[in-house]
Amino acid sequence: MITLFIVFCITVLLGVPVAFCLGLAALAFLVFAGSESLLVLPTLVFSGMDSFPLMAIPFFIMAGDLAERSGILPNLVDLARAMVGHWRAGLAHVSIVTEMLLSGVTGTAVGDAAAIGSIFIPSMKREGYDAKFCAVLTASASVIGPLIPPSVGMLIYAFVQGGTVSVAALFLAGVMPGVLVGIGLMILSYILAKKRNYPVSGEKFRMTTFVRAIPRALMGLMAMIIILGGILSGVFTPTESGAAAVMYVLIVGAFITRKLNFSNIRQSLLMTAKVTGSILILVGTAKACAWIMTSSQVPQKFGAFLMSISTSPFFFITLVVIFLVFLGFFIEAMAIMIMFVPVLAPIAASYGIEPHHFGLIFVMACQVALITPPVSLSLFVTARIAGIPYESTFKEVLPFLGLISVLTLAVAYWPDLSMWLPRMLGYVR
Numbered sequence: 001m002i003t004l005f006i007v008f009c010i011t012v013l014l015g016v017p018v019a020f021c022l023g024l025a026a027l028a029f030l031v032f033a034g035s036e037s038l039l040v041l042p043t044l045v046f047s048g049m050d051s052f053p054l055m056a057i058p059f060f061i062m063a064g065d066l067a068e069r070s071g072i073l074p075n076l077v078d079l080a081r082a083m084v085g086h087w088r089a090g091l092a093h094v095s096i097v098t099e100m101l102l103s104g105v106t107g108t109a110v111g112d113a114a115a116i117g118s119i120f121i122p123s124m125k126r127e128g129y130d131a132k133f134c135a136v137l138t139a140s141a142s143v144i145g146p147l148i149p150p151s152v153g154m155l156i157y158a159f160v161q162g163g164t165v166s167v168a169a170l171f172l173a174g175v176m177p178g179v180l181v182g183i184g185l186m187i188l189s190y191i192l193a194k195k196r197n198y199p200v201s202g203e204k205f206r207m208t209t210f211v212r213a214i215p216r217a218l219m220g221l222m223a224m225i226i227i228l229g230g231i232l233s234g235v236f237t238p239t240e241s242g243a244a245a246v247m248y249v250l251i252v253g254a255f256i257t258r259k260l261n262f263s264n265i266r267q268s269l270l271m272t273a274k275v276t277g278s279i280l281i282l283v284g285t286a287k288a289c290a291w292i293m294t295s296s297q298v299p300q301k302f303g304a305f306l307m308s309i310s311t312s313p314f315f316f317i318t319l320v321v322i323f324l325v326f327l328g329f330f331i332e333a334m335a336i337m338i339m340f341v342p343v344l345a346p347i348a349a350s351y352g353i354e355p356h357h358f359g360l361i362f363v364m365a366c367q368v369a370l371i372t373p374p375v376s377l378s379l380f381v382t383a384r385i386a387g388i389p390y391e392s393t394f395k396e397v398l399p400f401l402g403l404i405s406v407l408t409l410a411v412a413y414w415p416d417l418s419m420w421l422p423r424m425l426g427y428v429r
């Protein structure tokens with residue numbers, strides 16, 4: 001077991017892609033342990049990727065990309081602008097609301113940071129916002145994407161957990177925390193904007209503008225409604241709902257907005273294949289490492305050790321949040337989930353923590369690391385878009401990091417804050 005972790009740490013420090021770090025670590029364990037044939041490695045990797053539920057990932061990603069190429073997303077931006085664009089630091093609020101409406105359009109928080117950042121950061125800088133504020137706000141808002149459904153992170157969590165948790169229940173559990181993070185970021189942005197005298201839009205709220213923006217925005221929101229409505233009603237599985245959303249966006253883009261052509265669709269297919277391929281390689285190699293840890297009884301031994309220290313669920317939750325945030329400095333959130341969900345989920349159950357609530361905590365804690373210096377992937381992406389040194393954002397991100405950390409702990413320690421919605425709809429007892 002020590003061999004696995006040593007090889008993994010060394011390859012990560014050498015800059016090897018995480019998916020290959022996991023594969024090399026699993027290979028090193030099998031070589032030195034000698035108890036299993038090396039043929040088990042490709043079998044584990046393939047079995048990790050060979051799953052019908054995972055087919056939802058390319059459909060979710062492609063639906064979001066096609067929505068952007070078909071001209072649907074600007075309508076969502078217009079709706080957000082009509083709702084909150086007239087407030088102080090209106091453009092900052094618009095970027096947050098847009099992220100809430102898009103809710104994970106690229107499938108990952110880092111992808112959301114790049115997509116939203118490329119739209120809003122240049123505009124915000126032209127209006128007089130500080131570049132560091134622009135970069136930090138956009139990176140912080142990207143945390144919302146994996147929380148508000150549809151969420152690729154929650155889909156992968158449900159798959160790795162072994163199919164004992166409901167995707168629909170996880171999606172519903174993420175709604176309130178995602179909304180709370182969005183509202184919290186808007187309040188913090190308003191306070192900073194007033195303190196720094198950021199610009200106030202000359203536009204006033206007009207009900208007619210808001211009402212006119214709703215029908216156009218519904219074309220984009222309908223893809224989310226198809227996904228969530230299909231899953232919650234039981235008409236579609238997550239994979240089928242993603243396929244239905246892709247078909248809907250294709251029809252809208254080809255025949256209504258008429259911005260989709262063969263070239264756009266081909267580019268979207270290529271992008272989706274690249275992103276999905278990177279995710280599935282990660283899933284496969286991480287599955288091999290997870291199998292090794294499970295077969296070595298790491299969850300049972302680690303669980304027994306923790307229970308000997310304390311039987312308090314709050315102790316375990318606090319430890320898990322700290323551990324996941326630390327891991328997030330170096331490892332992709334999806335790799336963390338695939339490696340450690342099989343280890344930590346059984347221990348959480350022994351502490352009496354509701355499985356869906358623990359899944360939400362797991363996903364949320366992994367996202368906090370994306371804006372935590374010194375290694376914060378989302379912040380690195382938005383700093384490049386803003387054209388500023390990555391290190392210059394470290395001080396600026398502290399209030400945003402504090403806000404999201406407090407909300408994460410609030411969700412962790414107060415289950416009713418997030419679980420009332422799936423309970424009310426009958427998905428969780």
